[in-house]
Amino acid sequence: VSEFDRIRTYLSPLAGEGSLQLRDDGATLSSPAGTTFVVTTDSVITGVHCIGDESPALMAHKLVRRNLSDIAAMGARPYAYLLSLMLPKETTENWWRKFTRGLSECQDEFGIFLLGGDTACTLGVMTLSLTAFGTLTGTALTRSGAVAGDNLYITGTLGDAALGLAILLNKVSATTPADATALIQRYRVPQPRIAIGLSLQGCASACMDISDGLMQDAAHLARCSDVALRIDAHRLPLSSATFALRDKTATWLEYIVNGGDDYELLFTAPSSQADSLAQIARSSGVAITKIGHVTSGNGVTLHNEDGTEIKIAKQGWQHF
């Protein structure tokens, strides 16, 4: 099967406006009236960002969702994507079929389409690279606008994906099979917070998505905004499955504050936005939790309810 046939069979059905049916070297791209683009690129490499035994459809979901989480963090609406597929020679038709089915599911869920890309053969490692375009009405959310006095918020719950990966790697045992499934699902299929990102325009002063662990990513936000962040450990939002592991897991808190792959939005906003944020949480069906606040200075600290600081070993997160 030639590259040409594979593109026609598996990728052309995913192609949309400007893609020129994937027959040309590139694609054309114009932002819809009244919008500008946000663009981001992110990769999934087997053995680095995933275990490699995932179903091809799940790899497609992870690849797309990782990127759309970045689009959400900037307050934009998913629009289209380019793919760069670097695949081992032995990649099967079955892989192509399942991978593109996963892409198709993402397209339906997020209203995006394939714009173009390239494919290449590699000697073993599979590298899937995606460039995502979002449309922006207004100004992009960035990491740079937090000011002392703002509150610090997080969407959803923390630590689930990291514990899901730990379960897959037999480092942790979930309390029940249902909990195990829920945590693994959070690792496998990140949920980009698109609706919340769109609603945060004019409300959040700074925003980012967290994928490398709360503490490490919060440090980026603090540095970009030139402020300090003070996080209250007892306020961190947890799923019941994660909470249930507290007494069974030696490094439980580290999974929550240093574990990666959360793909939640971390953002700051002044107290005057509290009502708006409650409304956004209600309409999106996703919790928004105040986890701390912004002060002058620099760095990120984690505190007990009595105010004492919790020292946690800093570790770079390994996605796998």
Added chain:
Amino acid sequence: VSEFDRIRTYLSPLAGEGSLQLRDDGATLSSPAGTTFVVTTDSVITGVHCIGDESPALMAHKLVRRNLSDIAAMGARPYAYLLSLMLPKETTENWWRKFTRGLSECQDEFGIFLLGGDTACTLGVMTLSLTAFGTLTGTALTRSGAVAGDNLYITGTLGDAALGLAILLNKVSATTPADATALIQRYRVPQPRIAIGLSLQGCASACMDISDGLMQDAAHLARCSDVALRIDAHRLPLSSATFALRDKTATWLEYIVNGGDDYELLFTAPSSQADSLAQIARSSGVAITKIGHVTSGNGVTLHNEDGTEIKIAKQGWQHF
């Protein structure tokens, strides 16, 4: 050295408008007034698209130029780029310094800037992926507009890069050291035909860049336009270094018609455009040669001066 420090030291100096100083998850992107975007993505993988012993600066040049050749083929002007760098753990500061120096040279030559991207660690293989944006005034050149009666043209000369690679691999010996240098340079540093691509708007009926060999790429153009292409072997434009190898190289003609990495523009235009094309060649300083014509039917054939067909074994080109 952290990823953060590397980005700040080596990549931030390359960043331009919309990049948000590379501090955020993505970049913002608006097409300049009166233009739309063309976008393309292409990768360089060590062991696939290059030998791997190239200087890092040359790898940067190849990566950028491969992509800008696609931009040129669509009649657009280079604008900006995203980078996805998947690098082995052992990548040195020296590599970063030289690679980004190569990028900087390309930025100066083509008037482009870095918009964003991502970096990741791999286990051995180096994969460099680039997404290039071009701005388009008017309509994109595509592979689809050739009609019977048009002439077929090529820019520059053919086969040089393939022979340059063969010299590097000790499969072919150049006639003189100067010839060897010239051919290897053509392999190492492709020259995207930007000025010609821009001028071909309203003049060419179909256009593409050839990177996988003339015969194979011409077949794509023929299929997309639903026409046949008839190529005259004696008209193929050759450099003196390539011509000098004719009697010394058993598969000489195959290097010319099947060898890849030419990065020349292959295009069709009606005879009425002959004067315009001569003017474009003069002002760009790059030869434009009529190498055949378009007929009804399908497929690509290669002919002797007496009209007899030359049968050449079809081979997919290996960039390395």
